[in-house]
Amino acid sequence: MGTFIGWALDPGEREALLARFPPRYANAVADHVTLAFKPTRPKLPTETAGEIVGESDDGRGVQAMVVRIGGTTDRPDGSTYHITWSLADGRRAKESNDVIRAHGWRPLPEPVQVQLEPRLFKP
Numbered sequence: 107m108g109t110f111i112g113w114a115l116d117p118g119e120r121e122a123l124l125a126r127f128p129p130r131y132a133n134a135v136a137d138h139v140t141l142a143f144k145p146t147r148p149k150l151p152t153e154t155a156g157e158i159v160g161e162s163d164d165g166r167g168v169q170a171m172v173v174r175i176g177g178t179t180d181r182p183d184g185s186t187y188h189i190t191w192s193l194a195d196g197r198r199a200k201e202s203n204d205v206i207r208a209h210g211w212r213p214l215p216e217p218v219q220v221q222l223e224p225r226l227f228k229p
Contacts (some may be wrong), residue, residue: 129192167194
């Protein structure tokens with residue numbers, strides 16, 4: 107994994123969220139939201155909260171939860187803010203972007219608040 111900037115989920119809150127939204131696939135990820143890959147001038151985002159507002163699943167091994175941050179689900183690069191939730195063996199987190207683009211996402215009945223910790227992630 108290369109350098110990227112975004113938000114980490116609180117480990118305690120992560121466990122509660124995994125209990126609320128059980129992973130469909132063997133490998134639970136559910137640890138961060140990406141803002142940008144390989145930022146040229148890394149600047150931490152200022153938002154510290156978001157809302158899980160939807161879900162996408164290709165039925166073949168990629169499950170992602172869509173997140174609204176600062177009033178939008180749209181990332182500056184044109185993709186969608188999300189948390190890769192779970193993966194089947196052989197699948198990769200970066201596939202979540204493709205799954206959301208190809209299959210769209212289903213809204214949750216009501217948004218679920220989530221605390222976010224701004225962070226620069228390095229390999």
